Amino acid sequence: MSISRRTVLGGLAAAPALAALAACGGSGGGGTTEITYGYIPDFNGASLLAIADDRGLWEENGLKATLQTFTNGPLQIQALGTGDLDFGYIGPGAMWLPASGKAKVLTVNGVGQADRVIAQPGIDSLEALAGKKVAIPEGTSGDMIVQLALQSAGMSLEDVEKVAMDPSTVVSAFSSGQVDAAGIWYPMIDNIKQQVPDLVELAQNSDFADVMQFPNVMVTSATYPEENEATTLAVLKVLRAAMDVRAEDLDTTVELTAKLTQQDAEAVAADASNGQYYTAAELDALVGDGTVETWLTAMNEYFEENGKIEGETVAPADYFTFDLFTEAGK
Structure with missing residues (x-):
């Protein structure tokens, strides 16, 4: 279980994981290109990389990847910016960083469905949260879903008593009854249910599917794709192949x-x-018909409304390498 895959602020990078399988020989007869790849050690963050290791996809595409674990997305964006990392993974709560021009998005990795607004037994509506203590891990998808839920009920954070805390503290605070509600996600909610089995789920991601999706993505620095197009394409080929394995054999992917x-x-x-x-x-189809761009535009608007964007907002077409993702599939 990961408690920090959606965390946007705080935390320290863990020590590097074991290097990925060494590659021998490059695609097209070239040499091997060494890259560093950051990830958060949960299913979203690690599954494609686990497949790439197991299936020899790095070697197949002329790469040798050294994997490094991180506790959150912004630390990876920072490492990308300083050149200490080549590629990484971020959750939806950190998508304001590409929208602020801090990184390029290589591809959508998946769409999250784990977030909930939960409440103590007896609180059976969003309106009933007025004046109540609501625990919120700031800058996370838990934060996002609380705000979306309140907006859907004609409310805002000003109508509740917001209690900012990190995700692990949310679990203990809710379980002990210190707060009335929280924005949090599975599998952490399973831990809370062990103490509060009859908690109430007031909102979930799917409630807002028509206005907001919660994509997690693979990223690189703002300048890397232009300066290293061949390597970027090779990494995208690895990710595309791993996506197909994951979709076709989820059980094996879980084990890996x-x-x-x-x-x-x-x-x-x-x-x-x-x-x-x-x-x-x-994903090619979702990119081609504009669906992915619509998702990211909605996220841009959300982050703008909540004052997260730094400087001028970068449009999805300018921070997502749509063309390279498609080209890597040819």
């Missing part, structure tokens, strides 16, 4: 991810069940 992240397979499976994952061809 559990091995890479050193977690219990049952917990990883529960984590995987709260996401939607696409084949490369399915």
Whole structure:
């Protein structure tokens, strides 16, 4: 179980994980290109990388990848900016960083369905949260879903008593009754249910599917794709191939991810069940018909409204390498 995959602020990078399988020889007869790839050790963050290791996809595309674990997305964006990392992974709560020009998005990795607004037993509506203590991990998808839920009820954060805290503290605070409600996600909610089995789920991601999706993405620095197009394409080929394996054999992917992240397979499976994952061809279609751009535009608007964007907002067409993702599939 990961408690920080959606965390946007705080935390420290963990020590680098074991290097990925060494590559021998490059695609097209060239040499091997060494890259560093950051990830958060949960299913969303690690599953494609676990497949790439197991299936030899790095070597197949002329790459040698060294994997490094991080506790959150912004630390990876920072490392990308300083050149200490080549590629990484961020959750939806950190998407304001590409929209602020801090990174380029290589591809959507999946769409999250794990977030909820939960409340103590007896609180059976969003309107009933007025004046109540609501725990919010700021800058996360938990924060996002609380605000979306309140807006849907004609309310805002000003109508509740916001209590900012990190995700692990949300679990203990809700379980002990210190707060009335919270914005949090599975599988952490499973932990809370052990103490408060009859908690109430007031809102979930799917309630807002018509206005907001919660994509997690693979990223690189703002200048890397232009300066290293061949390597970027090679990485995208790896990711596309791994996407197809994940979509076709989720059970094996869970096992591989559990091995890479050193977690219990049952917990990883529960984590995987709260996401939607696409084949490369399915993503090609979603890119081609403008669906992905619509998702990202909605996120841009959300972050603008909430004052998260730094400087001028960068449009999705300018921070997502749509053309390279498609080209990598040819």
